[in-house]
Amino acid sequence: MDSLTNLLTRVLSGDRRAVARLMTMAENGDAGAREAMAKLHPHTGKAHIVGITGPPGSGKSTLVDKLALEFRRLGKSVGIIAVDPTSPFTGGALLGDRIRMNAIALDRNVFIRSMGSRGHLGGLASKTGDLVRILDAHGKDVILVETVGAGQSEVEIVRTAHTTVIVEVPGLGDDIQAIKAGILEIGDVFVVNKADLGGADETARELDTMLDMNPVDTGWRPPILQTVAKSDTGILEVVDAITSHMDHLKETGNLKDRVREREKTNLLELVRDRVVDSLMENDNERGLEDLVDSIMKYELDPHTAAERFLKPIR
Ligand SMILES: Nc1nc2c(ncn2[C@@H]2O[C@H](COP(=O)(O)OP(=O)(O)O)[C@@H](O)[C@H]2O)c(=O)[nH]1
Ligand SMILES: [Mg+2]
Structure with missing residues (x-):
């Protein structure tokens, strides 16, 4: 062998x-x-993949930790992938996450992996996808993928999930409009965490109003739940909502569509990565710099430059 x-x-x-x-x-x-x-x-395709996203500090890691414990209580094995775009570290647990997740880190049925995204020039979503597939094949029932809901790559990561949980905190006020713009459509479950701080009802109401303005045709109305992740309040309800969402996907046949969409996005990203990689080979990095110079000197426009850069594979 x-x-x-x-x-x-x-x-x-x-x-x-x-x-x-x-x-x-x-x-x-x-x-x-x-x-x-x-x-x-x-060997993949059995796990329930759950994306957890939201602003930094909203309590995602704390929530993920508690969700994992709850899933364990239900007899499910759990994989956790924390993608931290602010961290330069790759390939190992981040110190913070390691400490925070100590309670579950000792459980052999939980596998935790942190991933820094710096230095991954693109390709982050497909790399996260690989880690998810490994945990899936490894036999984890539920895979929780935590990522900061900020940039495009984070949205792409979340799109690899069957169920997406959006974590917010009370008191966003006017900001909520801006944040929600791209997030509303991808959320299957909304969580207003830090409900102990007050103002959670109002934030939940605002979210509710916004969901009303964005009716979905899948027949799933995302629930809006309140939690105090720090003290284990409302966790079971989130687990229930996540599970119900999967049931809904299966009952309606939407699961297949989602998986298909995910595979398509992933495939396109892999192709994109490969194309860029092959163009960067053979010292073409120099060629790229020259093209950028030309654009800056107004000798070339970006579209023409792209056309020239692509020439070796056309
Ligand atoms: N008041 C309050 N603090 C919380 C709650 N959940 C998490 N926190 C705290 O919020 C901070 C950020 O939490 P963390 O899970 O690291 O957030 P992340 O950046 O979204 O992963 C930590 O100090 C947590 O202890 C909560 O429900 N209420
Ligand atoms: Mg975190």
Whole structure:
């Protein structure tokens, strides 16, 4: 048995160290990782993938921690992937998350992985997707993916989920309009965390009004729940809502559409990454810089520059 097959066998039989190792390979874009991911594919598709997003400091990690405990109580195994765009670290637990998630870090049925996104020039969503697939094949029932709801890549990550939970905090006031613009459409469950701070009812009402203005045709009206993640209040309701959403997806047949959409997005991102990678090979980095120079000197417009850059593969 070669070492890659051996690694895969270990991942599939629940060996945590093998999982960590394969994740590092996948994050580094290791050649062996691609082959391994291909062999893993038939073993995926069983997990319920849940995206958790919201502004920094809204309590996502705290909530994820509590959700994981609740899912464990229900007998489900849990995978957690925390994508932190502010962190330069990759391939290991961030100190903060490691401390915060200590309660569940000792549970062998929970696997936690943190991922910094700096240094991933694009490709973050597909790399997160690889980690999710590894945990899926590894046999985790529920996979919680935490990401800061800010940029485009975060939205893309969340789109890889079956169920998306949007975490907000009370007292957003006028800001709520701006934040909600792109977030409303992707939220399946809304959580107003830090309800202990007061003003949660009002924030929940505002969200409710905005959801009314954005009617969905899927037949799922996203519930708006209030939690105090810090002290375990309202967690069970969030778990129930997440589970109900999956039930709804299955009953309506929307699950297949979602998965299909996800695979399509993922495939396109992989293609995009490969195209860019192959264009950057053979010292073409220099060519890129030259084109940028030309744009800045108004000798070339961006579209023409893009056309020239693409020439080697046209
Ligand atoms: N008052 C209050 N603080 C909370 C609650 N949940 C989390 N926090 C605190 O908010 C801070 C940020 O939490 P964290 O989970 O790291 O937020 P994240 O950046 O969204 O992952 C921490 O100090 C938490 O202890 C809550 O329900 N109420
Ligand atoms: Mg966090």
